[in-house]
Amino acid sequence: MSQPDGQNNELSNLLNESRTFPPSAEFASQANATAELYDQADADREAFWAEQADQLHWETKWDQVLDWSDAPFAKWFVGGKLNVAYNCVDRHVDAGNGDRVAIHWEGEPGDSRDITYAELQREVSRTANALASLGVSAGDRVAIYLPMLPEAVFSMLACARLGAMHSVVFGGFSSEALRSRINDAEAKVVITADGQYRRGKAMPLKANVDEAVKETPSVDHVVVVKRTGSEVAWDDARDKWWDDVLDGQPDTHTPEAFDSEQPLFILYTSGTTGRPKGILHTSGGYLTQAAYTHRNVFDLKPESDVFWCTADIGWVTGHTYIVYGPLANGATQVIYEGTPNSPHEGRHWEVVQKYGVTIYYTAPTTIRTFMKWGAEIPAKYDLSSLRLLGSVGEPINPEAWIWYRKNIGGDRTPIVDTWWQTETGAIMISPLPGATATKPGSAQRPLPGLSAKVVSETGEEVPNGGGGLLVLDKPWPSMLRGIWGDDDRYRETYWSKFADLGYYFAGDGAKYDDDGDIWLLGRVDDVMNVSGHRISTTEVESALVSHPNVAEAAVVGASDPTTGQGIVAFVILRGGVDDAASGEAALKELREHVSREIGPIAKPRQIMIVPELPKTRSGKIMRRLLRDVAENREVGDVTTLADSSVMNLISKGLKTGSD
Numbered sequence: 001m002s003q004p005d006g007q008n009n010e011l012s013n014l015l016n017e018s019r020t021f022p023p024s025a026e027f028a029s030q031a032n033a034t035a036e037l038y039d040q041a042d043a044d045r046e047a048f049w050a051e052q053a054d055q056l057h058w059e060t061k062w063d064q065v066l067d068w069s070d071a072p073f074a075k076w077f078v079g080g081k082l083n084v085a086y087n088c089v090d091r092h093v094d095a096g097n098g099d100r101v102a103i104h105w106e107g108e109p110g111d112s113r114d115i116t117y118a119e120l121q122r123e124v125s126r127t128a129n130a131l132a133s134l135g136v137s138a139g140d141r142v143a144i145y146l147p148m149l150p151e152a153v154f155s156m157l158a159c160a161r162l163g164a165m166h167s168v169v170f171g172g173f174s175s176e177a178l179r180s181r182i183n184d185a186e187a188k189v190v191i192t193a194d195g196q197y198r199r200g201k202a203m204p205l206k207a208n209v210d211e212a213v214k215e216t217p218s219v220d221h222v223v224v225v226k227r228t229g230s231e232v233a234w235d236d237a238r239d240k241w242w243d244d245v246l247d248g249q250p251d252t253h254t255p256e257a258f259d260s261e262q263p264l265f266i267l268y269t270s271g272t273t274g275r276p277k278g279i280l281h282t283s284g285g286y287l288t289q290a291a292y293t294h295r296n297v298f299d300l301k302p303e304s305d306v307f308w309c310t311a312d313i314g315w316v317t318g319h320t321y322i323v324y325g326p327l328a329n330g331a332t333q334v335i336y337e338g339t340p341n342s343p344h345e346g347r348h349w350e351v352v353q354k355y356g357v358t359i360y361y362t363a364p365t366t367i368r369t370f371m372k373w374g375a376e377i378p379a380k381y382d383l384s385s386l387r388l389l390g391s392v393g394e395p396i397n398p399e400a401w402i403w404y405r406k407n408i409g410g411d412r413t414p415i416v417d418t419w420w421q422t423e424t425g426a427i428m429i430s431p432l433p434g435a436t437a438t439k440p441g442s443a444q445r446p447l448p449g450l451s452a453k454v455v456s457e458t459g460e461e462v463p464n465g466g467g468g469l470l471v472l473d474k475p476w477p478s479m480l481r482g483i484w485g486d487d488d489r490y491r492e493t494y495w496s497k498f499a500d501l502g503y504y505f506a507g508d509g510a511k512y513d514d515d516g517d518i519w520l521l522g523r524v525d526d527v528m529n530v531s532g533h534r535i536s537t538t539e540v541e542s543a544l545v546s547h548p549n550v551a552e553a554a555v556v557g558a559s560d561p562t563t564g565q566g567i568v569a570f571v572i573l574r575g576g577v578d579d580a581a582s583g584e585a586a587l588k589e590l591r592e593h594v595s596r597e598i599g600p601i602a603k604p605r606q607i608m609i610v611p612e613l614p615k616t617r618s619g620k621i622m623r624r625l626l627r628d629v630a631e632n633r634e635v636g637d638v639t640t641l642a643d644s645s646v647m648n649l650i651s652k653g654l655k656t657g658s659d
C-alpha cells in the first residue's frame, strides 16, 4: 500500500515520544465513563446502544435496535419516533433547566449574547414558524450559508423541528461551490447574512448567494440575517430580511415526532473525484451517538462545565459538537464568531478566561499556529478553569500534543485525540479521558460499542506494528445513510473495496501498536487534509484547467509544518500562451482563480509550471513523484513511468509562484 508521504516528519517524531499520561486520580474518580464501559458494550452491543438511545426522549419507543438486512443501508432504532429539536431544546426546559445558559455567543468585534435554554426554545420556535410560513415542510431542504451566528443554530434546529433537512455550506466557499450544493440538494430556501466579520473586516456574503442563485431553479426565498450592515443588492420577490420573516411569529411551536430514520441533514464533503458528495445523516441513531460521545469523550457535566468547540458550523465537527451533541446533553457552551487572532493572538485565551471554559476542542493546525505565535501569549491568561482538551481533524504530532498539554492544559488536563469523519457522524476512535493512559499522537481505541480494524489491501488483518488500511467492520448508529441521490456512488466509494467482508473503507492509513493502540497515518486516497479541511486533488485540478491558460494540472498535498498539508499544483500551460503566462502576476492570478472557483481554503500554496507531468504507461499521474518534488526530496523510483526522463525535465524547467 502507499505510505502517505506527508507523514515522514511526524513518524520520525513519534519514535521519540513514548511517554504515556494516565488521568489523575481526581479526574478518574469523577469521570462519566470508566473502563467497564468497554466490557458492557462487548457483552451485548445492541443492548448497549439501546441504553444510550434511552437517554433521549422518544415519543414512541423502537421495536428493533438495528436492521442491517439491507446493508450497507442501515436502520437504527426501527419504529422509534422522536423530534431532534425537542431533545436539544425543549426537553431541558421541561426538566426545569430553562434558565441555564445554552450559548455564550461571542462576536468577533467584541459584542456578545447569552442565550438560555428557555430563550433558545423561543428562538427556535419562531424560526420554525417562519420557515413554515415560507413553505418549508418535512422532507424539504434548506441551505444555510451563514457565519458563526446564533441564527445558524436556530436555523438548523428549526429545520430539525420541522423534519426538514439542512445543508450547511461553509461561509468560506465560493458562489460556484454554493450553487452546485444548492442544486444537488434542490434547496427551497437559502439562509444567509449580509456580510461576515473576518480578521476585523466586514466581508460580503450575500453577494455570493446572489451570484449562486442566478442558476438555482429550486430556490424560492433567500432569508438574510443583518450582521455587518453592509450594502446588499436586493430582489424584492425573492429576498427577505430575517427580522421581517420572524417578526410577529409566535414563540411557541408544537414539535412533531418523526421516524428515527427521518433525514436530518446533508453535508457535502470532498471525495476522490471532483464532485462533492452529499453525506446523508438521519435522526435517532445520529443523535444517540452524538450525545453519547459528547458525554463520555468530553466527560460532560451539564451543570458545571463550559464547553467550547472551535470548529465552524459549516463542517461536521460544528454539526455534532456545537449543535447536536452539546445541546442534546443540555450543555453550556461558547460559540465564537471570528478568527483566533482577532483582534489579537490571545483571543481564544481571553474567551476561555471570560467564560471559565472547562473543555476546549480544536484542531492540530490551530495548535501549531498557537505554537508559532509563542507560549508567552496563553501564559498571560488564567486558563485554570480548563480540565479537558480535545483534538480533531488530522493526526496530531507529539510535539503539538505535548505543547498543548503543557501550555494550555497546565500539564494537568487529559487530551482526547478524536478520530472520525463527516461520514461517521460522530467520534469513533478516542481515549476515554478518565480511563485511558493517553499517548501523544495516538487516537488509541474504538470507543465502547464501536469497532475498527487495520487490514491489508486484500482485507487480512495486519499484525500490530504493521501499516494498513483502516476499516470499520460493524455498523454504528451515526453512520451515514448514503450519498444524497446516489446510492451507487455510496456503495462504490465506501463498501466495494472489501465487499465480501462487509467492511466500511475509511480512506485512512493506520496501524495498531504493540499495546493495541491505533495510530492514524493520513489519507491513502487523493484527498488532501489542509488545516483539517478535506479537499480533493481532482477538485483543485478541475478548477485549474478551467482557466484559459492551463492545459493540464496535477495537484498534491505536500507536508506543511502548520497546516498539515499544503496544496502544491503542477501546471502545464497551453501552447501559444505568451511568456507572461508563467510570470509571477499570472501565477498569482491562477491561485486567485482557484480561490474564486472553490473558496480561499483551496488556494494552492504554490504553483509550479512544468513542461510535462509524470505518468504511468496507462496515463495515471504519479503523484508520489510530484510530492517528492514539492517536499524537496530526492525523487523516488521512476521505473513505472512511461517516460523516465520526465522527472529531469520537471526539475530543470520549474517556474514557481507562491506567497
Ligand code: WTA
Pocket: 269, 315, 316, 317, 391, 392, 393, 394, 395, 396, 417, 418, 419, 420, 421, 422, 423, 443, 506, 507, 508, 520, 521, 522, 523, 529, 532, 533, 534
Ligand atoms: C482525518 C472531520 C487523524 C482523517 C471530523 C479523516 C484525523 C478525515 C483525525 C475526516 C484524527 C480526522 N487523527 N486523522 N484525530 N480526525 N482525521 O470528514 O483523514 O472533515 O478521514 O471529518 O480527517 O475529515 P472530515
